[in-house]
Amino acid sequence: MEAREGKKCIQRQRQVPIFFVLLGIALAGSESRRYSVAEESESGSFVDNLLRDLGLEIEELAVRGPRVISKGKKMSLQLDRQTGDLLLNEKLDREGLCGPTDPCVLPFQVLLENPLQFFQAELQIRDINDHSPVFIDKEIILKISESITPGTTFLIERAQDLDVGSNSLQNYTISPNFYFHLKLQDSPQGLLPQLVLDKALDREEQPEIRLTLTALDGGTPPRSGTALVVIEVLDINDNAPEFTQLLYEVQVPENCPVGSQVATVSARDLDIGTYGQISYAFSQASEDIRKTFQINANSGELLLKQKLDYESVQTYTVNIQAIDGGGLSESCVVFIQVMDLNDNPPELTMSTLINQIPENLQETVIAVFSVSDSDSGDNGKTVCSIQDDLPFFLKPSVENFYTLVTNTALDRETRSEYSITITVTDLGTPRLKTQHNITVQVSDVNDNAPTFTQTSYTLWVPENNSPALHIGTISATDRDSGTNAQVTYSLLLPPPRDPHPGLASLVSINADTGQLFALRALDYETLRAFEFRVGAADRGSPALSSEALVRVRVLDANDNAPFVLYPPHNASAPCGPFPGPLGDVSGTGTLSHSYRYEVCLMGGSSGTSDFKFLKPIVPNNLIQDT
Structure with a gap:
């Protein structure tokens, strides 16, 4: 199957619905402001002052945090925050940016961060006459039969001029001669030069005629380019080739392999011999056509020479000429429509990013970014998401801009760091995605007492x-x-x-x-x-x-010796069965009351004042001496 695809891509037709999604908040101004600058202006050149258009005073400008955002990652403009001047970041080549499109307009946005506000604007790049007309072939060969009658016209290769408007190709001239004059014809491709035969040719008299074709643009001063037209006079050939159809329409997927057959054109010639032999070649083909396709001169097969890219070119118009051996020719058109495939993942461009935020704040903006996809239809539509288990949410803004915002107050003591993965997925088949990781640190607020x-x-x-x-x-x-x-x-x-x-x-x-x-x-x-x-x-x-x-x-420590409060140490006790009351011993705190004892033995061990009491009789308070 791959071998088949290598020889010929399947041509398919389909309709792709195109619609736009308007997201989020409204723009600060409903109309897009347009500014202009000449191409090739030096980097740092002044474009305009934006203060009045932004509705700001010069003192407010730096506080609002303005910045210029262009589509894609390359920034062609910069904004002076001190003056409000819009300046060029680099030299701009109108032809490299827009090709033949006129006017050449580059959209951009002015973002005010504090508070968040968007302004739509456009930069128109004015053309200057910096390209001369150029003929792809410096030598153009025409084979004309001597039997051709005067008044016959011959289409010759036109020149290419990358400039537009009045700076583009405006006129052709031919060197003075006796046989031809120049006729100019308007066409969708531009001005086409034609040679008109004024006098019958005679191969025997003059077999070859050499003329100089000059192309002029309308610039001041005008630029020019020349090509040599060589006319080879042939013997009589009275039948020109005829194509089976004048218009071929084909659809080719952009992933068609190099070398694949895109289309086959076919012509026939009623003449025989050399005059009936047909060869195929490009006619009025641009350099881009010649780089992308090649034609088999014998079979008429149109082959792919380099890979197609829908995002760069969506359609090609190829003019093919059938030339017989006698120099007669006929042309047909092959219209090629490139079919988009989902071959470009979404792109995420970060405009603002805050890596650290304090806890306890509601709805804090963490990041501002935009998403884009170079594909078309569903292949170019995107869906943006983050993990479900995080206290953040994505808020759609405008022109595919999003803001990443906290949906609740954060608590550093619960979690001090978050790793957020922003995933952008397109709706093509298969789905392609791009991921961008952000780490957010939660700074501490004094919300916990010791x-x-x-x-x-x-x-x-x-x-x-x-x-x-x-x-x-x-x-x-x-x-x-x-x-x-x-x-x-x-x-x-x-x-x-x-x-x-x-x-x-x-x-x-x-x-x-x-x-x-x-x-x-x-x-x-x-x-x-x-x-x-x-x-x-x-x-x-x-x-x-x-x-x-x-x-x-x-x-308590044993730091006090006991002492007897009563009776005095030199008193005597009467003999009898009931001795008098004994006094409290103070000092150690071990005896709290005085008691009557039947027998009292007092015998202190060596170095101590220990007492032993036997058999208490009746507790009693201390009594006074009698």
Whole structure:
């Protein structure tokens, strides 16, 4: 099957619906503004001042963030933000940009970013006379039979001039001679020169005539080009070739392989011998036609010489001439329509991109971009999308422009970075797509207060501690980042009626680490417990803070010896079954009341004052001496 396709492409006809999609917001102005500049103007040349058309004062211009956006990735224009002047970025070649199309108009947009606003505009490139008429063949050979009667016309090769309008080809002249004069004929292809025979030819008298054909354009000063016309006088040949049809219409897909047969033309000649032998050649063919196609001189097969591209050229008109051995000729036209295939993926052009945005903002514009597809019909229609699980959405604008916007406030503490893939898919078969990746960083806002690891802390400190003793550490964390997450600790002043107003003399705190220190030795017998509040504040703006409760418990140490309060150490106790009451022993705090005992043994071990009491009888308070 590939071999068949290599020989001949299947010709198909189809109709492609064309429609346009108007998306998004309206333009700032309904009419497109047109500016003009002469081609080949130097880069940086002044085109126009846009302040009045944009409706801006010069002081507003830089604030609005204007920029010029052209279709495609190449920018031919730039906008001076200080003056509003529209300037050229490069030299512009009208013929390279627009070819024979006149006027040559390049659309562009002026984008104001703050707030977002679009202005449609066009740049018309004026033609200058920078090309001379050129004949593709410097030598044109005509074979004319001597039997041709005066008044017969002969079409000769026309010149090509890339300029347009008055600068294009306007006239032809022929060098003085006795046999021919020049006749000019208007046609859709331009002015066609024809030689008109004034006097019968005589091969025996003059077998060859050489003339100079000059083509002139209408520029100031005019430019010209010449070709040599060589007329070979032939013997009598009274039948010219005749094509079976004068117009051939074919459709060829743009992916047709090089070397494929596009069409076959056929002509016949009633003469015999040399006069009946027909050869085929191009007639009035441009350089582009000759580069794209070739004709088999013997068979009339029109073959593809280089690949077709619908996006560059959609139709070709090929003139083919059949010439017999006697020099008589006839022409036909082959009209070739190139069929579009989906061979171009969509293009995405990024105009504005913000890689970092603060959290907690609603509907923030992340990016502004445009999409395009060089194909036609459904092949050139595009659909733009991003992942479904992201807090962003695409907002259609105008002329295939989109803005990427947040659809909700972002939370950096939940997610600090997003990777967004913009996918542009066309509607052709097979579908082609282009992807563009964007990474967005979410910057922190101070929206989280520090949080203590505990709502309250209990610290145990032995009495008689050394001053500056580290008694404990409090800790708080902040979910924010940077300075918003840097925590500073402090002691909170007690209320005026607090039972421990001297807190500042008891403890201190390290503001950076949260370490707590006892400023002086604590005494269990004086202060058994106290509590205070601590604060943790971040360094955001405004700063956020939180509090926690710290309880300090003083641990008792055996730092007091016991002593007898009553009776005096030099008193004696009466003998009898019921001794008097014994006094409280103060110092250790182990005996809280006085008791009556049946037997009391007192015997202190070495270096101690230990007591042992046996069998209590009746508890009683201390009594006074009697």
